[in-house]
Amino acid sequence: MSELTHASAPRRSIGGQLLGSSQLVLGLILAALCIAISIAAPQFYSEANIIAILRQCALVLIVASGMTMLIITAEVDLSVGASLAFVGCIGMAVLNSTHSLALGMLAALAFSGGVGLFNGLVVTRLRVNSLIATIGTMMMLQGGVYLFTREAVQNHNRLVSFTDLGAGYVGAVPVPVILAALIFVIAYVTLRFTTLGRYLYAVGANEKAVRLSGLRSERLKLFAFVVTGLCVGVAGMILSSLMNAGQPTAGRGFELTVIAAVILGGTSLLGGRGSLFGTLLGVLVLKVIDNGIIILGWNQDLQMVVPGVVIILATYLDIIRNKANVR
Amino acid sequence: MSLASTASLKDQPSMLARLFARQELALLVCLILVLAFFSVTVENFLSVRNLTNVLGQASLPLIAGIGCAVVFISGEVDISIGSLLATIALPLIIIMNDSNSLLLGVGGALLFGLIIGVVNGYLTAYAGINSLIVTLGTMFIMRGGVYLYTGQRAIPDDASLDSFIALSDGRLFNVIPYSAVIAIVLLAAFAYMMQHRPFGRQIYAVGGNQEVARLAGYDVRRVKFICFIISALLATVAGIILAARVGSAQHTAGLNFEFQVVAATVLGGVSLAGGIGSLSGMALGVLILQFLSNGLRGLGLPTEWQLVITGMIIIAAVAFDEAKRRRANGG
Numbered sequence: 001m002s003e004l005t006h007a008s009a010p011r012r013s014i015g016g017q018l019l020g021s022s023q024l025v026l027g028l029i030l031a032a033l034c035i036a037i038s039i040a041a042p043q044f045y046s047e048a049n050i051i052a053i054l055r056q057c058a059l060v061l062i063v064a065s066g067m068t069m070l071i072i073t074a075e076v077d078l079s080v081g082a083s084l085a086f087v088g089c090i091g092m093a094v095l096n097s098t099h100s101l102a103l104g105m106l107a108a109l110a111f112s113g114g115v116g117l118f119n120g121l122v123v124t125r126l127r128v129n130s131l132i133a134t135i136g137t138m139m140m141l142q143g144g145v146y147l148f149t150r151e152a153v154q155n156h157n158r159l160v161s162f163t164d165l166g167a168g169y170v171g172a173v174p175v176p177v178i179l180a181a182l183i184f185v186i187a188y189v190t191l192r193f194t195t196l197g198r199y200l201y202a203v204g205a206n207e208k209a210v211r212l213s214g215l216r217s218e219r220l221k222l223f224a225f226v227v228t229g230l231c232v233g234v235a236g237m238i239l240s241s242l243m244n245a246g247q248p249t250a251g252r253g254f255e256l257t258v259i260a261a262v263i264l265g266g267t268s269l270l271g272g273r274g275s276l277f278g279t280l281l282g283v284l285v286l287k288v289i290d291n292g293i294i295i296l297g298w299n300q301d302l303q304m305v306v307p308g309v310v311i312i313l314a315t316y317l318d319i320i321r322n323k324a325n326v327r
Numbered sequence: 328m329s330l331a332s333t334a335s336l337k338d339q340p341s342m343l344a345r346l347f348a349r350q351e352l353a354l355l356v357c358l359i360l361v362l363a364f365f366s367v368t369v370e371n372f373l374s375v376r377n378l379t380n381v382l383g384q385a386s387l388p389l390i391a392g393i394g395c396a397v398v399f400i401s402g403e404v405d406i407s408i409g410s411l412l413a414t415i416a417l418p419l420i421i422i423m424n425d426s427n428s429l430l431l432g433v434g435g436a437l438l439f440g441l442i443i444g445v446v447n448g449y450l451t452a453y454a455g456i457n458s459l460i461v462t463l464g465t466m467f468i469m470r471g472g473v474y475l476y477t478g479q480r481a482i483p484d485d486a487s488l489d490s491f492i493a494l495s496d497g498r499l500f501n502v503i504p505y506s507a508v509i510a511i512v513l514l515a516a517f518a519y520m521m522q523h524r525p526f527g528r529q530i531y532a533v534g535g536n537q538e539v540a541r542l543a544g545y546d547v548r549r550v551k552f553i554c555f556i557i558s559a560l561l562a563t564v565a566g567i568i569l570a571a572r573v574g575s576a577q578h579t580a581g582l583n584f585e586f587q588v589v590a591a592t593v594l595g596g597v598s599l600a601g602g603i604g605s606l607s608g609m610a611l612g613v614l615i616l617q618f619l620s621n622g623l624r625g626l627g628l629p630t631e632w633q634l635v636i637t638g639m640i641i642i643a644a645v646a647f648d649e650a651k652r653r654r655a656n657g658g
Contacts, residue, residue, distance in 0.1 A: 078586075126646035127653070132593045135586050136642035143634030256463065263460055301479070304471025312464035315456050 023266060025317045026281040029310070030288065037292040044295060051174060057287045058176035061280065062235045063258045064265075065180075065187040066228035068279045071262055072191070073224045074204040074271025075130040077119055080232050081254035082141035087112045087236030089145060089246035092153040101161045109233040115141070116229020123225065124218035138255070145248040153246035166241030176238045183231060188276045200224060204271025260311050261286050266318065285310065350596040350648070354611035357644070361615055365622030372625055375502065383504035385617040388588050389610060390510050391565040393517045394558030395592045396609040400521070401554040402534035402601025403451055403458035407443070408588060410469035411559060412566035412581030415439045417476060419567055420576040423486045432491075436563055443469070444559025448552035458555075466585070473578045482576040494571035506568045513561065518606040530554060535602025590641045591616050596648060616640075 038044040063080055070077055091108035098104065115137065122133045155162075168175040191197035202210045203220045210217045240246045265282030267274025286307050293302050366373045391408050398405045415436040423432035447465055451458040484491065497505045521527035532540040533550045541547050569580055595612025597604025616637060623633045 122642055122646065126642070127649040128642055128645045129593070129599050131599060132590065132645050133642055135590055136638040136645075138586070139590075139634045139638030139641070143631040143638070146631040147629075147635070256467070260463065260467075263463075269457055269459055299475055301471050301474035304467050304474065306471075308464040308467030308471065311460055311467070312450060312456060315460050316450070316454055319455055 023275070023278050023281055025321060026265065026278065026285060026314060029314065030281060030285050033285065033288050033292065037288070037296065041292075041295045044292070047172070049291065049295065051172070051177075053284075053287055053291045054177045055174045056290065057283050058174070058180035059235050059239060060254075060258055060261055060287065061180045061283045062183050062238075063228070063231050063254070064261050064279050064283055065183050065276060066224070066231035067258050067262050068265070068267055068274060068276050069187060069191060069200055070224040070228045071259075071267050071269060072204045072271060072274050073200050073221050074207070074269075075123055075221055075224065076134065076259065076269070077116075077225065077228050078131065078134040078255050078259075079115065079119060079137035079141055080228065080258060081251040081256075082138045082145070083112055083115045083229070083232045084236045084239060084251035084254055085246075085248055086115075086141050086145040086148070087233050088240035088243075088250055089149050089153045089248055091233075091237045092155060092240050092246035093149070095159065095162060096153070096156045099157050099159065101159055101165075104162065105233075105237060108237050109230055112229045112231075112233030112236060113226055114229070115232070116226040117222070119229070120222035120225030124221050149246070149248055152248065153240075155244045162241055163244070164241075166238050166243075176242075179234060179238065183234065184276065184280065187227075191276055196220075196223075201272055204273070206272070257286065257307075260307060264311055264314050285314075351605065351608050351611060353648075353651070354595060354608060354615065358611055358615050358618070361618050361622065365618065365625060369622055369625035372622060377621070377625075379498070379503055379507070381614075381617050381621045382507040384621070385613050386504065386506035386510035387565045387569055387584075388591055388613045388617070390513055390568070391558075391562045391584070391588050392592050392595075392609045392613050393513060393606055394561035395588045396595070396597045396604060396606055397517070397521070397530060398458075398554050398558045399592060399597045399599060400534045400601060400604055401530045401551050402537065403551055403554065404589075404599065405447060405458065405462045405555060405558045406585045406589065407447060407462040407466040407469065408558065408562040408565075409581040409584035409586075410466045410473070411440065411443055411562045412569055412584055413473045413576070413578055414443070414469040415563045415566045416570040416576035416580055417473065417482065419570055420482050420484050423484065423488065423491065424482075427486050427488065429488050429490045433567060436567055437560060440559045440563030440566075441556065444556035445552075447559060448555030451555060452548040452551040477576070477578045479578050481578065484570070484574050484576075491571050492574075494568055495574075506572075509564065509568070513564070514606060514610055517557075521606055526550075526553075531602055533601075587616075590637075594641055594644050 034044070043049060063084070067077065067080070087108045090111050091104045094107040095101065095104035119130070119134055119137055122128050122137075123130045126133075128136075164175055165179075166176060170178055191200065199210065199215060199220055200223075202215075203217045207217050210220075236251075239250060243250065261282035262274070262279050263269065263282070264285060265274065265276075265278030265280070267278060289306050289310065290303050293300060293306065362373070371377055391412075395405060395408065418435035418439050419432045422435040423429065426432070443465065447458075447461055450456050450461045494505055499505060499508050521530065529540070529545050529550050532543065532545060533547050537547055540550075566581070570576060573580070591612040592604075592609045593599065593612070594615065595604065595608035595610065597609055597612075619640065620633045620637060623636060624630075628636075
């Protein structure tokens with residue numbers, strides 16, 4: 001977890017020092033899951049399956065990286081799912097008309113960054129609670145995408161570089177995984193080793209103190225909103241590349257998966273606490289469960305039930321563990 | 328949000344009451360403006376038929392909104408209500424199909440709702456898990472459970488009981504839909520509880536400042552626990568009416584319903600920070616959004632525009648409210 005929680009925790013086990021508090025529980029859950037699934041279905045450890053899991057993780061991890069920063073500053077963004085769909089459509093439309101990957105990416109990032117900026121300005125300037133503000137944005141985007149296009153924007157550009165964005169490989173590693181790793185590392189370093197990262201934690205932990213110490217807390221929150229938006233832009237382009245079309249219906253419920261992964265990773269909704277490493281574990285746990293349900297041949301509707309149980313259980317275990325530590 | 332919660336601590340009750348009064352006045356003015364605008368632009372907007380229709384449509388978010396507001400005021404959130412609508416329709420329809428009895432079906436649905444409320448309430452109040460996480464979890468679990476059980480197919484109501492169908496299209500004195508009557512009665516009862524009964528005051532106290540409430544001798548956990556049960560039971564009532572309206576148990580019933588209700592509740596001035604807001608405010612919030620979407624439809628705007636405009640209005644209204652609150656607090 002963050003420096004802040006480390007300072008306040010009275011005693012720490014060696015494991016707790018290595019990993020953060022809740023990461024330990026989560027790591028154990030992940031290990032237990034992997035062992036259990038691989039016993040029941042040995043093909044779990046095949047190269048193809050591991051690559052499939054990583055590719056599934058990539059989209060969620062990219063957006064979750066930004067979302068972790070945002071939730072650490074004590075704000076939240078529910079509009080990422082709707083924005084994901086819209087960005088895919090816009091990106092594909094620009095690609096079709098310009099035949100340039102750079103311009104398509106630029107349009108996608110400009111749009112999603114703009115959505116982030118809008119959310120950030122509404123929250124920091126107009127002081128609207130971010131839960132409500134982003135529900136509002138979600139509605140506007142859901143309506144807006146249908147005004148933009150009634151049906152899927154098909155891929156008419158046939159750009160190889162664009163197809164590679166979702167389906168390509170560098171060596172044995174899929175491109176989306178590399179992009180996700182890149183974004184994750186940048187976000188991790190920013191949060192962990194830079195002053196900016198420490199300020200983000202501080203804003204979430206005690207905004208008033210941050211403001212009194214002369215920092216512009218609004219700017220920091222605005223930054224986190226825009227970063228989340230930009231992450232959505234990257235994820236949206238990857239998704240439309242994978243589907244070979246910009247789907248206005250894509251991304252339904254995506255915001256909840258992302259937030260579930262972040263919360264599962266031990267980031268507090270109250271702000272000031274959390275880590276990207278936890279988010280990585282959270283994403284992995286959710287996607288390994290998804291994968292396990294598929295390769296075990298279980299009913300795929302369980303993919304909604306099990307994560308629900310896991311979120312509650314992991315949080316509860318964390319509370320129990322914290323209580324034991326205090327004693 | 329922090330400003331709002333400090334306001335509730337500093338101000339005297341009478342001052343607080345005046346603040347509410349002003350808030351509701353502003354909402355009422357909003358509602359009248361919406362009505363005035365559409366009565367000029369949309370033909371037959373102010374007809375008894377249309378007004379009572381909207382009232383009938385508003386009954387679902389109104390009933391669920393009472394629970395949502397009560398939970399908000401206690402300082403927690405409940406976003407599982409959309410999935411709950413789909414969940415409780417299963418026992419309702421299945422029991423009715425088997426027994427041909429509305430009473431047994433409703434009883435079964437309420438029992439399911441009660442269990443869901445107990446689970447949400449226990450995990451939040453006694454196990455100490457953040458309510459957003461709890462209800463996000465139960466939202467997933469219930470929706471997935473419904474998908475699993477139904478195989479993503481609707482279960483039709485084969486019993487077709489007259490009393491059940493009357494819930495959807497019956498009207499009191501042939502004017503007011505029964506669903507609206509139920510909503511109004513529940514609203515009045517709970518508004519009375521919140522303003523004039525000790526338990527209502529306990530909810531405000533717990534949401535306003537948990538520590539102070541605890542020191543005053545209130546059982547904070549019990550209060551929150553009961554709030555979740557209230558929310559689940561009211562959502563159950565809304566779910567029963569919805570099932571009557573669509574004539575089946577739909578696995579997709581209530582998708583995004585929680586967002587609709589949360590938006591209307593916050594629009595009505597109920598603070599997410601707890602301790603602030605009123606049921607009449609929530610009701611005005613619901614009515615404004617319902618008349619708005621009805622009016623926009625009357626203007627011939629596609630549903631997409633309704634979504635866009637509703638989203639903008641929610642943001643604008645809450646922003647306006649925050650600005651007003653800040654000015655009232657002198658900064």
